Amino acid sequence: MLSERQSMILNAIVDDYIRSAEPVGSRSISKRGDVAFSPATIRNEMADLEELGFLEQPHTSAGRIPSNRGYRYYVDHLAPLKPLKAEDLKLFKQLAAEKLSAVEEVVQHAGTILASMTNYTSILLGPEMFNTSLRHFQLLPLNETTAVAIIVTSTGEVENRTVSIPPGLSVSDMEQTVTLLNAKLAGVPMHKLKARLYSEIGQEIQRHAEHYEELMKLLDDSFTSGKDQKVFLSGTTNMLIQPEFRDIGKLKTVLDLLEETPTLTRLLNSDQKGIQVKIGSENVHQAFVNCSLITATYSLDGEAFGTIGILGPTRMEYAKVIGTLDLLSRAMSRALGGRYGA
Amino acid sequence: MLSERQSMILNAIVDDYIRSAEPVGSRSISKRGDVAFSPATIRNEMADLEELGFLEQPHTSAGRIPSNRGYRYYVDHLAPLKPLKAEDLKLFKQLAAEKLSAVEEVVQHAGTILASMTNYTSILLGPEMFNTSLRHFQLLPLNETTAVAIIVTSTGEVENRTVSIPPGLSVSDMEQTVTLLNAKLAGVPMHKLKARLYSEIGQEIQRHAEHYEELMKLLDDSFTSGKDQKVFLSGTTNMLIQPEFRDIGKLKTVLDLLEETPTLTRLLNSDQKGIQVKIGSENVHQAFVNCSLITATYSLDGEAFGTIGILGPTRMEYAKVIGTLDLLSRAMSRALGGRYGA
């Protein structure tokens, strides 16, 4: 689609612009050395590239900046995968070695590393429990009217919620029911719990216990996952130092969105595994028009999946970020996967 | 200490400056109506107030702005406690009525309300478990080497951490131990758990079980509270709209600090109950010299205590914020205290 020379020039412009955040002129490219043509020639090519939609010109007498399309071409065809620095690799190894017991700590830590290595904002989603299964269920009465329902998953995650006990329900009924549930539901995938509850357990309970309806209501409540996927942010203030967000208005739009965890969850979740790059207006959300979002997925014992992402200005160090995310997502899967001997 | 008239003038200046963020001149005060003197008279008093350290002058030909000391006097002697707007009161009632089951949800929600009502940044600390007691303890093996330790407190909070099982420890030993612990430790305050473990339970375990040391290590791990007090932030972007943080550098210092949860916990925690106001340099942390931090405490069933706070520029609507925090902290104590009938 683009000639060899056009590619080279586009590459040079994107590279320069990512470094400097200033429109790139024909002269400075000519001087770089890797494109050995005179400014005039380069100017001609630049005019063509602009016509094709890969470049933009802020005003007549300024250099060119890449358009979204230009970045896209750069990412798809040009961006050289930079090998990471040795010190960065060491951080990854540490992460894998640390054997942090709690999953949340691993994710949190990974987010911090990511933000400090890239100088952008990292957004991480805790593991999606969809694929995990039930390990243990328990109801612990606190007083006459309330109890804590505790659910432990096959990956060792613990979820709890407070439920109210229907008046008149006997303790023994409750205990019996819990025993029954553990016998019947252990190993059942989390997303099938409710269905099983109604299809199999229902009748059984009805035979043994009084207060059938109230009890079912209680159990239904218990199995209603209250928590959304947890969101971890790090390096949000890195946005401040980006010249494109000198404008407080734009900055606020983005930072405001970062406070909306449900929206973030939605934006980061995708069924696709692996690395994904969303450039500028490719992002569905209006607030991200000046941003690029790069995401990768990690897995937890091969069952639960989570997402790690980097948000930065469209003028982002794609090569570096993509490389980092790729390695880190693998490192995380390794750190989280090896937790249970097998 | 200050004459009637000086107080009036100081009050007027602080009021005006809080509204406008611009140095206040003698003329504009004279025109306000509540201080019926000519600009010249007011100028004389202002010069005195400056000499006393209550006012500052950015430069010779500008009006005056309050110094930290000026704000302090305003807060201690002048700030009129504004009654809240009816619509705000309604929000509080809603919070109390909602009966959100999880404590975290209540705290989170309160933070959101606080930030949106005040247009500042809210910082909330989840309940400090210091005063709660153990309700239930459980060890749930995940495989041969790891187990989940689950601790439920008297207020219904659930904590869990992953621990490793010492090789060779029999399942029955473990079960026996857990039963013993529940019998002996139920109702013991959380902060005394470890002491009791060593003083009372130790020998008992030594009699019954093998692997004494490993087992004690496991239990010690289980009782080591991993989580810090949880921090909830809301409205951090409200900092952006404050003119004093037009300077990105200052802004970044503050926002960076807001990402450091351990520091925040330290800054907000104090043994004192009730409302506290820290103005400008009264804050220990360097990053907060241009800020004021107002905090209040809430309680959870009278046992656990947490903190809610508002961070804003020193030029802050003290009256409104103090009033709001006072009411909200009560509303939270009510919402969280009434959870268990009795």
Next chain:
DNA sequence: GTTTAGCACTCATTTGAATAGAGTGCTAAC
């Protein structure tokens, strides 16, 4: 003695014009 009008003075901010400089597009020559 207290208050106030009047006035000279200070200093940050605004305004506008001139200038500099970076970069382009086009034409003609190589």
Next chain:
DNA sequence: GTTAGCACTCTATTCAAATGAGTGCTAAAC
């Protein structure tokens, strides 16, 4: 096909002048 040269465009910088808000002081009025 490539490049040197040049006129042209447009932003950013600089600098001086004007503006205006506000003060401090003095002397008069109350």
